[in-house]
Amino acid sequence: MPCSRRNLLSGTLAVAGTLAAGSTTGCRRDRTTPPEADPSPEQRVKHPELEPAYLDLERTGELARRERKLWAALEKCRTCPRECEVNRLAGESDVCRATDELRVSSAMPHFGEEPPLVGRNGSGTIFFSHCNLRCCFCQNWEIAHEGEGANISHQTLSQAMLALQARGCHNVNLVTPSHVVPHILRALRIAIAGGLRIPLVYNTGGYDRLETIRELDGVIDIYMPDMKYSDEEAGLRLSKVGSYPEVNQAAVKEMHRQVGDLVMDELGVARRGLLVRHLVLPEGQAGTAQIVRFLADEISKDTYINVMDQYRPCHMASKTPPLHRRLTQQEYRDAVRLARDAGLRRLDDRRSAIVLIP
Secondary structure (H helix, E strand, C coil), rough: CCCCCCCCCCCCCHHHHHHCCCCCCCCCCCCCCCCCCCCCCCEEEEEHHHHCCCCHHHHHHHHHHHHHHHHHHHHHHHCCCCCCCCCCHHHCCCCCCCCEEEEEEEEEEECCCHHHHCCCCEEEEEEEEECCCCCEEECHHHHHHHCCCEEEEHHHHHHHHHHHCCCCCEEEEEEECCCCCHHHHHHHHHHHCCCCCCCEEEEECCCCCHHHHHHHEEEEEEEEEEECCCCCCHHHHHHCCEEEHHHHHHHHHHHHHHHCCCCCCCCCCEEEEEEEEEEEEEECCCHHHHHHHHHHHHHHCCCCCEEECCCCCCCCCHHHCCCCCCCCHHHHHHHHHHHCCCCCCEECCCCCCHCCCC
């Protein structure tokens, strides 16, 4: 199986079985040696001090209550901020194209994520099909827009979680989860009964309904939201969504309230906290200056942030200047300087340290 986000999760146990067996024909690492993380002493904890947040909720029955509540709400869906109110339980769908069926594109250990997630054994990524955003530059538009993937049961999703744990992955990384939160909780409860004990990562495009995020309090260990835009017009023009900055910032505040700044164990592996991603766009289209100031002033100067330089024109970007070209090195340098000047102290250093060398 090639190492790609587009690998389909086919059959009921194919992916889970391959992962659990550690097959040499499975997904290979993106690097020959996984990156090392170097947390400061005050940001390190020992393994036994933190257990996944969801275990206590399952013990008390609270997780079951939330799962039932969120599942019942699909009858008039307001899971994400679009609040379409379609009856997904009757097979209806709207912008995200999701119904009551669970559709997944791939499940695999991933070594291209941020070092605190990857550690030595990889981040156990599960890529959900569909998305509540319509980004014109989406690099995974076949999955997000076209729904590439396979319908699977909650039992199969739980088995994939357990297989990733058996493979040694440090976490279960739920990619594009905003529209499938009820499904995730249902599968999670099955996985807990099967012995799941590693942290959950909520890896989101950042357009999350505040009320839904509140239902995840005590469920999610690590939140990893995108902060795409600081300008409402940019969100509408580039992702066909209104009020992105307002919705995004409210969600990020709630995420940080729940889990705080990113905490890592003695090996530099993330155990709990907030990790923010910001993709720098050509000609400042993302509004980097405002986003980093928000994080520094209203969240925490110790927010772990990945200022990303990997923008490239994909999907419909060629028809949307200035997104028709790649980011320049100077544009990325400027974005990193803005983050540091705002007072942010924990930048993902795979690129940010390099570009600032005189």
